[in-house]
Amino acid sequence: MSFGSAVLAATLVIQSWYRRYRAQLKTRERSALHIFQSIEYADEQSQLQLSNFFTFVLEHYRHIRAKDLRLVNRLYVSSQHERDIMDDDDDGMLSEISDIYGGPQLQFPLTFADVESLIEGYKQHQLLHACYVLEILFETKKALKQMPNFNLVKTSPSKEVTICGKFHSRVAKLIFWSLLNGLPSENNAYIFNGDFVDRGNNSIEILMILLVSFLVYPNDVHLNRGNHEDFLMNMRYGFSKEVMNKYKLYGKKILQVLEEVYAWLPIGTIIDEEILVIHGGISESTDLNFLHCLSRNKMKSVLMPPIQMHRGYGAEFRKSKGETLQGVVSILWSDPRDKRGCHPNTSRGGGYYFGPDVTAKVLSKFQLKLLIRSHECKPEGYEITHNGKVITVFSASNYYAEGSNRGAYIKLSRGTRPRFFQYQVTEVTRSRPLHQRVTTIESSAIRILKERIISRKTDLINAFQLQDRKKSGKLSLGQWAFSMQNVLGLKLAWRSLSSHLVTTDKDGNVDYMSCFSDIHIQKPVKEVQSAVIETLYRYRSDLQIIFDIIDTDHSGLISMEEFHSMWKLFSSHYDVHIDDHQVYELAEKMDLNEDGGIDFNEFFKAFYVVHKFDKLNKSDTNFA
Amino acid sequence: MADNKEREHSEIEVAEFHKKIKEAFEVFDHELNNTVDVREIGTIVRSLGCCPSEGELHHLIAEVEEEEPTGYIRFEKFLPVMTNVLLERRYRPIPEDILLRAFEVLDPLKRGFLSKEELIKYMTEEGEPFSQEEMEEMLSAAIDPESNTIHYKDYVTMMVIDENETL
Numbered sequence: 142m143s144f145g146s147a148v149l150a151a152t153l154v155i156q157s158w159y160r161r162y163r164a165q166l167k168t169r170e171r172s173a174l175h176i177f178q179s180i181e182y183a184d185e186q187s188q189l190q191l192s193n194f195f196t197f198v199l200e201h202y203r204h205i206r207a208k209d210l211r212l213v214n215r216l217y218v219s220s221q222h223e224r225d226i227m228d229d230d231d232d233g234m235l236s237e238i239s240d241i242y243g244g245p246q247l248q249f250p251l252t253f254a255d256v257e258s259l260i261e262g263y264k265q266h267q268l269l270h271a272c273y274v275l276e277i278l279f280e281t282k283k284a285l286k287q288m289p290n291f292n293l294v295k296t297s298p299s300k301e302v303t304i305c306g307k308f309h310s311r312v313a314k315l316i317f318w319s320l321l322n323g324l325p326s327e328n329n330a331y332i333f334n335g336d337f338v339d340r341g342n343n344s345i346e347i348l349m350i351l352l353v354s355f356l357v358y359p360n361d362v363h364l365n366r367g368n369h370e371d372f373l374m375n376m377r378y379g380f381s382k383e384v385m386n387k388y389k390l391y392g393k394k395i396l397q398v399l400e401e402v403y404a405w406l407p408i409g410t411i412i413d414e415e416i417l418v419i420h421g422g423i424s425e426s427t428d429l430n431f432l433h434c435l436s437r438n439k440m441k442s443v444l445m446p447p448i449q450m451h452r453g454y455g456a457e458f459r460k461s462k463g464e465t466l467q468g469v470v471s472i473l474w475s476d477p478r479d480k481r482g483c484h485p486n487t488s489r490g491g492g493y494y495f496g497p498d499v500t501a502k503v504l505s506k507f508q509l510k511l512l513i514r515s516h517e518c519k520p521e522g523y524e525i526t527h528n529g530k531v532i533t534v535f536s537a538s539n540y541y542a543e544g545s546n547r548g549a550y551i552k553l554s555r556g557t558r559p560r561f562f563q564y565q566v567t568e569v570t571r572s573r574p575l576h577q578r579v580t581t582i583e584s585s586a587i588r589i590l591k592e593r594i595i596s597r598k599t600d601l602i603n604a605f606q607l608q609d610r611k612k613s614g615k616l617s618l619g620q621w622a623f624s625m626q627n628v629l630g631l632k633l634a635w636r637s638l639s640s641h642l643v644t645t646d647k648d649g650n651v652d653y654m655s656c657f658s659d660i661h662i663q664k665p666v667k668e669v670q671s672a673v674i675e676t677l678y679r680y681r682s683d684l685q686i687i688f689d690i691i692d693t694d695h696s697g698l699i700s701m702e703e704f705h706s707m708w709k710l711f712s713s714h715y716d717v718h719i720d721d722h723q724v725y726e727l728a729e730k731m732d733l734n735e736d737g738g739i740d741f742n743e744f745f746k747a748f749y750v751v752h753k754f755d756k757l758n759k760s761d762t763n764f765a
Numbered sequence: 766m767a768d769n770k771e772r773e774h775s776e777i778e779v780a781e782f783h784k785k786i787k788e789a790f791e792v793f794d795h796e797l798n799n800t801v802d803v804r805e806i807g808t809i810v811r812s813l814g815c816c817p818s819e820g821e822l823h824h825l826i827a828e829v830e831e832e833e834p835t836g837y838i839r840f841e842k843f844l845p846v847m848t849n850v851l852l853e854r855r856y857r858p859i860p861e862d863i864l865l866r867a868f869e870v871l872d873p874l875k876r877g878f879l880s881k882e883e884l885i886k887y888m889t890e891e892g893e894p895f896s897q898e899e900m901e902e903m904l905s906a907a908i909d910p911e912s913n914t915i916h917y918k919d920y921v922t923m924m925v926i927d928e929n930e931t932l
Contacts, residue, residue, distance in 0.1 A: 164811030574906035
């Protein structure tokens, strides 16, 4: 064999070997992302179910003791009246900023200099004064009120527009990214396609940068509403909490004005009369003419059941409101699929899956050529589907975990093909080896999966025991996987995940109790009935949201009475039976300082879950 | 008797393979409609422990593709072909010593290492060249940043994956 052909053969060996090595890691990476996504969508589903809960509350509010009316009021009649008063008193707002305030200074009316000083301040981790925040929100609301339901954008080869979707991210990333493509200006137009807030701890900063840019360049910065521009979503996904933590005094007011701002955000953008840019997607009944005319500001939350508390509105009114809501829900929540037709979006629990035929039909009906949407995380940051008629663009890199996906944005103008730009922001200077990256993503995916597992412990054990006729404590891998999928409702690659979740004997049988073993509930609630703990895990986010709503002053303190009545409401709706003395016992245990009130954060901290990932960590050290 | 036992054994084996193939396939079946993008087939085949060359993979894809390629591969088509591959133990993983010998061929002076440039040249210009992404990923774990070289013996020891992890 000549040297040349030996080299060729050797190279082939190394290449084939490496491709296999890489494929295995890529598969693990994909499985981990699949876990994140399945759980995220399952959460969204429970969010929508929560709105059923509110309907339930509403329907039964007469039967609920008087003080719970506050809940109803908060949700449905938190009146226009209150808002109008706030609008009036915003004049003196800025004078309240004291001399000792050291954060970014803004000058109204805003100019480009304010965008810069805001970013400069945020880079140094300063907090923008609450009065500025409110002023920005009031101004934004005023400006948005003048706008139609759809932004209309004109482009030309010399005037491109950049489209990006979904931030949910740290402020450093937005800043990084603005350097990449430049800040918005007359010559650098942007469409921000929804989901400006939630996830990460810098939502308010990102929102402020976007809104200030919008106020400075109202004709070149276009904001579309996303499914997270919704106060009910913010309660689950952390934005409400972020605001309350950062703005103790004005937090509540900021959140209230924000609800109005959300409702006034345009539903979408139409570029050059041929490209529709919306957050989610469409359904077969999507009617742009109808959407052009509706009063979008009536929808504080698109998750909210369309019920009016005022007398004098008939059933007819309610019905048309329902249609309006459905129309907007599909715009904000739907996802494209390859399967033809239009089907309820079962994994999210809201909106639709729409097929290529639906896209073709709706686009041609309204003389459009292309649909650009966001709403779904894609590994490459963008994806082209439906014969090139639908583009998904997702701008948050590392959305689920460090290294999980790239972000992307699109630049386009009339007559040119869309151009895609990908990026990935990492805190690490050099890109990490694939193995390390995958291990990191995998371990955080497994962690959230374990939380799911403990939240359904009783059901799982029942399911396992049902199959374990010999009472050996063991199941075949297949039986175990079947139970996991059935009880948790998550379709995952359970067999390959099993090595992370359970111990297996040499014959490949699963010791099924081992999937609970490295989760420990810490003191001091160890003794409390495990049924209560489990229920808490299972409905933790729901409880938190309901709690936040009841705790109208956002004090974070709930009285024993309130705790008890909330629990009652909750258990009657979800059909969870826990008797009174258990609830009182729990409440008393948690009230450590015996002042008769429960700090909700402390309450959940008591249920902190500790995870041990010895196995994972060990395999990682080889690569250190 | 022995025949029966053997058949039974292979039936169990086939059933096991089917489950593994299904699970590997489902990881990439994003729409849960029993299809995957044809570009993912390589990853699926390899994640099942096989080590085909790109050429061999091409043949395999040709076998499972529709008569008029749609860009997607259906599970029904993929399953029998892949089951055979596993039963016949085709594209067996490359053992550590063969891999090591391959690196030695590229290092005729027996220095024990390749420079970064040499590695890039071989992997992107010879054989079935790496894409830029594949090359970058390999380098990120292989190259010792101080000397800018790959000490292939250490590298191979570090990288060889336990067979049991996948099969």
